[in-house]
Every structure is written in structure tokens, then in C-alpha cells.
Amino acid sequence: MSTTVLSVSLALFLGVLVTVLVTTLVRRSDARRGKAFPVADPVTGVLFEVRTRRWQRVLLRVIGIPIAVVGVVMTLLSVLSLFAGPDDALPVGFVIAGVCFLAFGAFLIVTASSLARTRLQVWDDRLLVRRGFQPERVVMVSDIARFTPYASQYGGIKAHAADGTKLFISDGLEFGHGDLVDYLRVRRSQQWAASFPGDVQRAQG
Numbered sequence: 001m002s003t004t005v006l007s008v009s010l011a012l013f014l015g016v017l018v019t020v021l022v023t024t025l026v027r028r029s030d031a032r033r034g035k036a037f038p039v040a041d042p043v044t045g046v047l048f049e050v051r052t053r054r055w056q057r058v059l060l061r062v063i064g065i066p067i068a069v070v071g072v073v074m075t076l077l078s079v080l081s082l083f084a085g086p087d088d089a090l091p092v093g094f095v096i097a098g099v100c101f102l103a104f105g106a107f108l109i110v111t112a113s114s115l116a117r118t119r120l121q122v123w124d125d126r127l128l129v130r131r132g133f134q135p136e137r138v139v140m141v142s143d144i145a146r147f148t149p150y151a152s153q154y155g156g157i158k159a160h161a162a163d164g165t166k167l168f169i170s171d172g173l174e175f176g177h178g179d180l181v182d183y184l185r186v187r188r189s190q191q192w193a194a195s196f197p198g199d200v201q202r203a204q205g
Contacts, residue, residue: 044121047183050176051119060112068105074098120168120176122183129168139167144188147195157181 075098081090114132121128130136143161150156155172157180170177185192 045123047122047124048176048179049119049121050170050174050180052115052171053173053175056173057112057115060108060115064105064108064112066105067101068109071098071100071102071105075102120170120180122180127168131169141187143167144184144191146191147184147188157184159184 074094078090078095078098117130118132119130121130125141127139127141128136129139139159144159144167145162146160148158148160150158150169150171152171152173156170156174156177158169159167161167170180
């Protein structure tokens with residue numbers, strides 16, 4: 001029992017520690033870049049983009065590809081051992097482990113590809129939303145009726161239409177999230193104030 005409690009406590013501590021370290025490093029990196037007022041691209045008219053950070057995708061691929069390769073090798077060995085005869089067949093646990101490794105590695109690789117596609121392109125009056133492998137769609141700023149916090153260890157926001165439909169999500173760790181918050185505070189000030197009154201008070205103070 002004490003070992004279980006210790007393991008759970010250690011896992012929680014490491015989770016909090018990683019979150020704090022990542023948040024601190026990201027904020028310092030963004031601070032070094034400086035705060036620049038978004039200027040529309042002369043060709044596309046895009047003010048700015050909100051997107052996942054490159055190291056997130058790279059990390060998932062770096063972990064996922066070796067795990068998937070190990071899973072493939074283990075699965076192939078399991079299949080080949082069946083042709084060698086029942087006495088030489090590998091244990092069922094080995095087969096299951098190989099399939100699990102392959103599935104988990106493939107999941108990480110697919111997740112990395114999904115993150116690479118995820119982004120918000122922001123204009124004066126609309127946003128182009130692309131989330132994972134879902135079809136991209138245009139959201140008019142005037143359609144945003146309210147905001148709610150996004151359940152992530154790094155924070156974030158969700159935008160909703162008047163009927164409650166979720167319009168888009170922005171994770172607090174994403175590059176450009178701060179620009180999006182400033183953008184929405186100005187262009188949907190009433191909805192923002194109604195959704196996050198404490199945030200408006202802090203901004204005014």
C-alpha cells in the first residue's frame with residue numbers, strides 16, 4: 001500500500017514539475033522574441049497564426065518511431081516463430097507486447113502528424129480553423145458568443161457559438177496563443193468580459 005501511494009505521489013509530482021518547467025521555458029522563449037503588434041501579411045491578409053510548437057511534434061516522433069519499430073520487429077518474430085513449429089512459438093505475452101508497442105508507436109506518430117496540421121489563421125474578421133485531421137473551416141469573429149476555459153495543464157480557451165457549438169480551441173502552450181487572447185479581448189470584448197470577468201479586472205488593473 002505504501003509503495004502504491006509513493007508511486008502515485010511521485011507520478012503527480014513529476015507531472016506538475018514537467019508542466020512548470022515547460023511553461024517557464026516557453027514563456028522565457030516568447031519573452032526573448034518580444035511582443036510585436038500583429039501586422040497583416042501583404043499577400044494573404046493573415047494577422048498571425050496560432051499553432052503547436054515544433055518541438056512537441058519532433059518529440060512525439062522521436063519517441064514514437066523507435067517504439068513502432070520495436071513493435072514491428074517483435075510482431076514479425078512472433079509470426080515467424082509460428083512457422084518454426086508449436087514448440088518454438090514465442091509466448092503469447094511476447095506477441096501481445098509486440099502489438100501494444102506497435103499500436104502505441106503508431107499512435108504517437110499519428111498524433112504528431114495531427115499536431116502538425118493543427119493551427120488557427122487569424123484575419124481581422126474571421127479565423128480559419130484546422131484541428132487535427134478534421135476538415136478546415138472558417139469561423140467569423142461575429143459568431144463567437146462566449147468563451148470557456150480549456151481543460152489543459154497549460155490552460156487555454158474554447159470559443160462557442162450562441163447555440164453552444166464549439167467553434168475552436170486554443171491551448172495555452174501553442175505558439176501565438178497570447179496574440180489570440182489579445183485579439184479576442186478587443187474584438188469580442190463584451191463576450192470576453194462576460195466569460196472571464198476576473199481576467200478583465202486584472203487587465204484593467
